[in-house]
Amino acid sequence: xxxxxxxxxxxxxxxxxxxxxxxxxxxxxxxxxxxxxxxxxxxxxxxxxxxxxxxxxxxxxxxxxxxxxxxxxxxxxxxxxxxxxxxxxxxxxxxxxxxxxxxxxxxxxxxxxxxxxxxxxxxxxxxxxxxxxxxxxxxxxxxxxxxxxxxxxxxxxxxxxxxxxxxxxxxxxxxxxxxxxxxxxxxxxxxxx
Amino acid sequence: xxxxxxxxxxxxxxxxxxxxxxxxxxxxxxxxxxxxxxxxxxxxxxxxxxxxxxxxxxxxxxxxxxxxxxxxxxxxxxxxxxxxxxxxxxxxxxxxxxxxxxxxxxxxxxxxxxxxxxxxxxxxxxxxxxxxxxxxxxxxxxxxxxxxxxxxxxxxxxxxxxxxxxxxxxxxxxxxxxxxxxxxxxxxxxxxxxxxxxxxxxxxxxxxxxxxxxxxxxxxxxxx
Amino acid sequence: xxxxxxxxxxxxxxxxxxxxxxxxxxxxxxxxxxxxxxxxxxxxxxxxxxxxxxxxxxxxxxxxxxxxxxxxxxxxxxxxxxxxxxxxxxxxxxxxxxxxxxxxxxxxxxxxxxxxxxxxxxxxxxxxxxxxxxxxxxxxxxxxxxxxxxxxxxxxxxxxxxxxxxxxxxxxxxxxxx
Numbered sequence: 001x002x003x004x005x006x007x008x009x010x011x012x013x014x015x016x017x018x019x020x021x022x023x024x025x026x027x028x029x030x031x032x033x034x035x036x037x038x039x040x041x042x043x044x045x046x047x048x049x050x051x052x053x054x055x056x057x058x059x060x061x062x063x064x065x066x067x068x069x070x071x072x073x074x075x076x077x078x079x080x081x082x083x084x085x086x087x088x089x090x091x092x093x094x095x096x097x098x099x100x101x102x103x104x105x106x107x108x109x110x111x112x113x114x115x116x117x118x119x120x121x122x123x124x125x126x127x128x129x130x131x132x133x134x135x136x137x138x139x140x141x142x143x144x145x146x147x148x149x150x151x152x153x154x155x156x157x158x159x160x161x162x163x164x165x166x167x168x169x170x171x172x173x174x175x176x177x178x179x180x181x182x183x184x185x186x187x188x189x190x191x192x193x
Numbered sequence: 194x195x196x197x198x199x200x201x202x203x204x205x206x207x208x209x210x211x212x213x214x215x216x217x218x219x220x221x222x223x224x225x226x227x228x229x230x231x232x233x234x235x236x237x238x239x240x241x242x243x244x245x246x247x248x249x250x251x252x253x254x255x256x257x258x259x260x261x262x263x264x265x266x267x268x269x270x271x272x273x274x275x276x277x278x279x280x281x282x283x284x285x286x287x288x289x290x291x292x293x294x295x296x297x298x299x300x301x302x303x304x305x306x307x308x309x310x311x312x313x314x315x316x317x318x319x320x321x322x323x324x325x326x327x328x329x330x331x332x333x334x335x336x337x338x339x340x341x342x343x344x345x346x347x348x349x350x351x352x353x354x355x356x357x358x359x360x361x362x363x364x365x366x367x368x369x370x371x372x373x374x375x376x377x378x379x380x381x382x383x384x385x386x387x388x389x390x391x392x393x394x395x396x397x398x399x400x401x402x403x404x405x406x407x408x409x410x411x412x413x414x415x416x417x
Numbered sequence: 418x419x420x421x422x423x424x425x426x427x428x429x430x431x432x433x434x435x436x437x438x439x440x441x442x443x444x445x446x447x448x449x450x451x452x453x454x455x456x457x458x459x460x461x462x463x464x465x466x467x468x469x470x471x472x473x474x475x476x477x478x479x480x481x482x483x484x485x486x487x488x489x490x491x492x493x494x495x496x497x498x499x500x501x502x503x504x505x506x507x508x509x510x511x512x513x514x515x516x517x518x519x520x521x522x523x524x525x526x527x528x529x530x531x532x533x534x535x536x537x538x539x540x541x542x543x544x545x546x547x548x549x550x551x552x553x554x555x556x557x558x559x560x561x562x563x564x565x566x567x568x569x570x571x572x573x574x575x576x577x578x579x580x581x582x583x584x585x586x587x588x589x590x591x592x593x594x595x
Contacts, residue, residue: 019384020384021225022225022384022387023225023299024221025220025221025224026218026220026304036437036515036518036519037437039522040518040519040521040522041522043522043525044522044526046526046530047525047526047529047530050530050533050534051530051558054551054554058551061547071276071280072276073276073298074276074279074301075269075272075273075276077298078268078269078301078302082265082268091562092565095525095565095566095569096525096565096566096569096570096573098569098573098578099521099524099525099572099573099578100491100525101491101493102513102517102521102580103518103521103522103525104493105439105441105455105580106437106439106518107522114221114299114303116302117298118221118299118302121298122295125294125295129547130537130541130547130550130551131538131541134534134554135534138530138534166396166399166400170217170395171393171396171399172392174388174389174392175388175389175393177388178387178388178389181384181385181388182380182385185385
């Protein structure tokens with residue numbers, strides 16, 4: 001149990017998907033301009049990453065490894081993730097059309113971004129069991145969402161600041177993200193790996 | 194196609210429309226794989242090979258790929274090329290393969306190859322498409338090598354360290370010790386350095402463009 | 418933004434809760450109903466009004482799984498604002514309260530995920546077998562989706578899910594600037 005907790009803290013904070021592993025930077029840079037949108041996006045991304053990681057785990061274990069098809073991993077994972085995203089949208093639409101509609105306006109479409117694929121690949125490399133893999137994916141995506149929300153908050157402030165024209169846009173965002181990454185390095189004492 | 198068009202392709206790829214510094218695409222490997230100039234160089238080359246090959250393939254089949262399914266088809270073509278590069282590097286450049294690890298398969302989800310296929314290769318004959326992919330990829334390589342070099346020099350004082358190990362024995366000559374190890378700023382090769390150096394280098398490119406009297410590229414500026 | 422509350426009259430500020438804004442384009446008008454298509458497209462940091470990242474969605478590629486088809490699936494109807502004289506192609510700003518967005522995303526994504534993870538953990542601790550854990554997880558996901566259905570029905574009944582027309586979008590306004 002204790003190893004589980006440490007593994008999850010490690011995945012969420014110490015080896016944060018965005019700030020330490022550099023996965024999912026384009027959605028990180030582009031989407032987060034408001035805290036509430038970022039939080040909503042965080043829930044959506046957490047769901048998609050966890051579900052598609054579980055699917056990828058199953059495909060990897062019962063199909064690719066069982067039949068020695070490891071070289072098809074990249075292609076297969078892309079297809080599995082794309083299907084998982086489609087599945088998510090179709091299910092939400094079936095569950096409640098009005099809910100789907102409302103989220104559709106405010107939350108961007110989730111595409112096969114490198115955070116989703118990256119977490120799935122990390123799982124495969126870590127050779128984890130199903131529950132461990134699921135929890136790892138969940139913790140990673142919680143860490144991702146957490147940083148998205150924090151960064152959205154920083155940006156709401158940044159929007160009011162006078163940024164030099166040369167720094168406007170991504171450069172200042174990168175510098176701010178660098179400082180956030182420094183802050184997150186403070187977690188590295190909590191758990192290793 | 195006239196010569197000047199090829200010149201534009203080269204210039205666009207390497208500088209004007211540089212994938213990293215102007216378009217700000219493909220940020221994940223840009224920051225993750227630039228802890229040293231050698232890593233950046235290797236990562237960039239792998240991406241360039243994938244881009245050139247998939248550009249060629251898409252251009253060859255451009256009249257057969259219907260608009261409805263083009264995005265999935267492009268992604269699958271890129272994924273196939275990535276698998277080829279992944280296996281090839283595992284076989285022939287195993288040391289570099291171990292360093293780049295996760296980020297080789299992640300070339301699939303890099304926006305840059307897909308953006309170029311959609312914007313260029315889908316409408317052009319094979320040769321220009323191949324060249325566009327190649328030079329966009331080389332521009333990406335240059336950007337990654339520069340970021341890697343800056344981070345490596347400040348962070349560990351060396352330049353192209355381990356080049357002979359990762360790229361081959363003939364690269365022994367470019368391994369340099371630039372700064373004494375007492376002056377190292379470890380922060381630069383840790384994650385925060387990646388963000389900060391990339392941000393500052395984007396500003397640097399804007400400054401140079403401004404000095405050359407060009408309009409500075411504000412790509413992605415809407416994001417703030 | 419905190420500055421806004423200073424510039425707007427106190428009374429107006431009190432009656433209007435902070436809302437989340439999104440941009441949508443009018444695609445069809447039939448009588449009282451206006452069909453809208455959201456402009457925000459991918460999570461790749463770009464939206465349709467800033468065509469980049471290679472995946473422009475406002476083209477006519479609407480095949481299976483393509484962005485445009487997924488965007489079409491997101492079309493929605495806005496009731497009422499026929500008095501505004503909207504025309505096809507116009508871009509509007511629509512809003513919901515910010516609480517509603519959070520509640521909706523928790524209902525849609527949080528609940529099912531929570532049930533799936535809890536049942537998976539319970540089954541794993543009971544049997545300790547991957548295959549059974551997967552079945553347990555699927556069962557949990559199904560329960561969670563049912564719970565989401567109930568939750569969504571409650572939200573919809575309170576009218577929290579329906580977006581309201583706020584104003585016409587300015588020409589340079591993109592989903593990045595709102």
